[in-house]
Amino acid sequence: MDDDLRPWDVAAPLVRAAQRGDALAMDDLLKLITPYVTRLCASIAPADTADAVQESLLAVFRGLRGLRDPVAVYGWVRAVTVREAVRVARRTGAETPAEPEQIARLRDLLPAAGTDLTTEVRDLLARLPVQHRTVLVLRELEGLDERTMAELLDVPEGTVKSRLSRARSSFRKAWTR
Template sequence: MSDEETVRRVRAAQRGDTLAMAELLDELAPYVGRICGPIALDQGPDAAQEALVAVFRSLRSLKDPGALRGWARAIAVREAVRLARRAARAVPADLSTLPSRGDPELAADIRDVLDRLSPEHRAVLVLRDVEGLDERAAAELLGLRVGTVKSRLHRARDTFRKAWTS
């Protein structure tokens, strides 16, 4: 969908056009799901749903319709981290029990490693390595200092690398 079309749909949805809202939902749902899944893990679908509800509840407050995806991304990250914390996954698990590279469960290793990271570390990894944001943009989105994002990213990548290669 073109940027002009998105802007038109956002403005129509802000005026209460239900067809435009449905079209925006179709556009945003997969995007929000791709963000929430790796951060909230098992809570990913719930986080995506909560994020979409928050987006549509607050849609009238969006001043720049062209910023829809970035705005939705910020909401999705916030909801994913919130639900992951609620699921008591804030403390990283013991990484010594991961299967080795030759183990037949290798396909589940990435998910297993992500499951062992804190929601804050998963959020930084998703924003940098999946969404491609730089540290400054990730810091703004998460409401953190750039140094904090760099530190979390370093720790998250280091933990992921150690768990993956063990």
């Protein structure tokens, strides 16, 4: 792959071909986005990552024809994946809420060599309620602002801000233990 190509530049032609019914292009597209989908699902639905990934990829497969702008595929995939991962996490109910209160941002806790979360961070995230885990992942790992998160999660911006504040507090307190 050319170093100057962005992920959506690679994905857009596959999207167009898949929308025209090219099964091989659909397969290639799903293979291309699977690591991204898996990373999001592992952070939001850690107890049921495989189910969340499967549900997300299935939703992408089913809804791809409705995507109007193939270059926007990663934003659309993120929205679909977050929705499905939250749904799976809520369905399973495998949450043990952490107690509230100070630490560095999640991005600062990533290992220097890559983008995978450390085992400790993954464990702490898994213990947060799904709403808190979701806003932390979207803000700290995906870099989304409150307005964008509110639109993505279909909640008021104030709700996102309060969830983010509580999530950070819970994460900090659990981290310092």
